[in-house]
Amino acid sequence: MPSTPAPAPVTVIGLGPMGRAMAGAYLDRGHPVTVWNRTPSRADGLVGRGARLAATVEEALTASEVVVLSLTDHDAMYAVLERADPAALAGRVVVNLGSDTPERTREAAAWLAERGAVQLTGGVLTPPGGIGDPGSTTLYSGPREVFDAHRVTLEVLTAADHRGEDPGTAALLYQLNMTLFWTALTAYWQALALAGAHGLKAADILPLATGALDLSQFLDFYSPRVDAGDHTGDVDRLAMGAASVAHVLHTNADAGVDTTLPAALLEIFERGVAAGHGGDSSSSLVEVLSATSGR
Ligand SMILES: NC(=O)c1ccc[n+]([C@@H]2O[C@H](COP(=O)([O-])OP(=O)(O)OC[C@H]3O[C@@H](n4cnc5c(N)ncnc54)[C@H](OP(=O)(O)O)[C@@H]3O)[C@@H](O)[C@H]2O)c1
Numbered sequence: 001m002p003s004t005p006a007p008a009p010v011t012v013i014g015l016g017p018m019g020r021a022m023a024g025a026y027l028d029r030g031h032p033v034t035v036w037n038r039t040p041s042r043a044d045g046l047v048g049r050g051a052r053l054a055a056t057v058e059e060a061l062t063a064s065e066v067v068v069l070s071l072t073d074h075d076a077m078y079a080v081l082e083r084a085d086p087a088a089l090a091g092r093v094v095v096n097l098g099s100d101t102p103e104r105t106r107e108a109a110a111w112l113a114e115r116g117a118v119q120l121t122g123g124v125l126t127p128p129g130g131i132g133d134p135g136s137t138t139l140y141s142g143p144r145e146v147f148d149a150h151r152v153t154l155e156v157l158t159a160a161d162h163r164g165e166d167p168g169t170a171a172l173l174y175q176l177n178m179t180l181f182w183t184a185l186t187a188y189w190q191a192l193a194l195a196g197a198h199g200l201k202a203a204d205i206l207p208l209a210t211g212a213l214d215l216s217q218f219l220d221f222y223s224p225r226v227d228a229g230d231h232t233g234d235v236d237r238l239a240m241g242a243a244s245v246a247h248v249l250h251t252n253a254d255a256g257v258d259t260t261l262p263a264a265l266l267e268i269f270e271r272g273v274a275a276g277h278g279g280d281s282s283s284s285l286v287e288v289l290s291a292t293s294g295r
Pocket residue numbers: 013014015016017018019037038039042070071072073075076079080097098099124125126127128
């Protein structure tokens with residue numbers, strides 16, 4: 001009978017809500033866990049459950065082959081890793097789950113490679129409550145053979161989906177996800193502010209908000225059209241959208257609610273109309289937004 005390998009030692013550096021959930025998931029599954037955090041007191045609960053708090057970053061790095069970085073961004077990563085002798089990074093598999101741009105993520109992979117470490121980039125698509133749940137997903141990119149070799153350890157956190165060798169790919173997919181997430185969630189905060197100005201609680205508009213933010217039928221409809229460059233205004237016209245967004249802006253202004261967000265929307269819609277897309281679908285905004293990218 002082949003024996004099941006013992007759970008691999010894991011180091012978790014960065015103990016915000018996400019890193020704490022990750023270290024906890026490894027402890028739950030019997031992995032020897034070493035942790036380090038700039039603010040050591042955040043490790044208290046984990047130490048009580050059996051984690052070892054490393055006194056230095058160097059000690060944390062050398063405790064395990066697999067080092068999970070759960071830091072705010074790559075500036076934080078350099079700030080932490082530069083505390084250690086670079087030799088401590090040699091031979092490590094650095095599972096870099098901190099958010100940053102694809103370009104900065106490629107730079108981080110090169111920086112780590114210069115020190116003898118391999119980076120697996122991860123984009124975690126769940127809040128901390130989903131860590132340890134195989135129904136949650138993390139997108140990874142980086143060397144396939146390194147991913148395969150450590151897949152069992154990665155899957156303690158979430159399902160692990162390898163999306164390519166380029167270390168920037170997982171960062172790009174993560175930032176695409178966050179582009180959708182933050183803009184949609186801010187739309188919800190705006191609606192709650194408007195609701196509140198009219199004496200409505202979040203609970204009062206919960207079914208309305210849930211329905212409005214389920215955009216799946218629109219995405220299914222527009223996705224093939226956009227890929228085909230088809231912005232026919234047969235079901236919606238940008239000019240109609242611009243009039244509607246103006247009503248949104250004025251309703252928020254009348255209620256004394258901040259109008260930064262609806263004003264920005266109206267500016268984009270009006271720019272599309274001015275560019276001659278008034279009779280096209282609002283999907284033509286993809287062209288308008290692409291044309292101004294990077295300005
Ligand atoms: N929370 C979520 O729902 C969620 C979901 C998906 C992905 N993510 C991503 O996962 C990562 C971690 O998330 P989180 O919510 O745990 O983040 P967080 O609250 O920002 O905490 C991250 C950690 O970064 C450390 N840190 C920040 N700047 C530092 C610096 N200059 N030097 C040393 N340490 C520094 C903090 O240390 P201190 O404790 O000392 O401040 C903390 O341990 C982020 O990149 C986030 O975008 C988060």
